[in-house]
Amino acid sequence: MIEFYLDSGSGLSPYQQIVQQVRHALRLGLLREGDQMPKVKDVAAQLAINPNTVLKAYRELENTGLVSARPGVGTFVSATLPGVTPAVLGPLRRDLRRWIAKARLAGLDDEGITALIADTFRETTTEDIA
Template sequence: MIEFHLDTRSGVAPYLQLIHQVRQALRLGLLREGDRLPTVKEVAGGLAINPNTVLKAYRELEYEGLAAAKPGVGTFVTKTLTDDSIAAHAPLREELDEWLSRARAAGLDDESIEAIFRSTFRPQPQEDAV
């Protein structure tokens, strides 16, 4: 079981935020195969959001093969995403941390850092194609 939150001013559709949080919990090992997701009633009541928003998110998770509904019982996680990736990626994270410290030391603010990351990250596939 996990608990959802919602940032209505983020510009990201609420159902996508729910999906993202399930994936994130799977990656962090907070959710594992066989875990039950909160019911639509619990999520709608907890966040004060339209129940259809929750249903839409759960359907999408089912479609992605991450969850399955058992009628009358609930929606359950059908996949575990954790393996050892968190631990395995620790060195990468540390390098990124170092890079971020250097960027901040160079006087870059968060927005500029994000801009550098995006502009470097996005064009990659095209470079490869050339």
């Protein structure tokens, strides 16, 4: 069973952190379809957080189809998230390396590179939404 933790420096609200930790665990294969999620009461007690926060995270996971609640029994993982195989990751990483080398040649330092990536990333995600 997954055990949650809270990172106060993450900049994410507790409910977002719970959602993210479930998604990560699914991607890394630590949680599988059919696994039971901890009870809301237990998460609230363990992390000393408001039970409504846990409920909210579980509800969001339910809405995205990752978990489902069986009344009187508990909440269970009901889907998997696509993990990416090393065969796919390799070429992507190679491309990125090539691009980083090019950016350095163009005179960007590390900070400039991360800023450009973050900025472009934001741009494309907002385009996707629009």
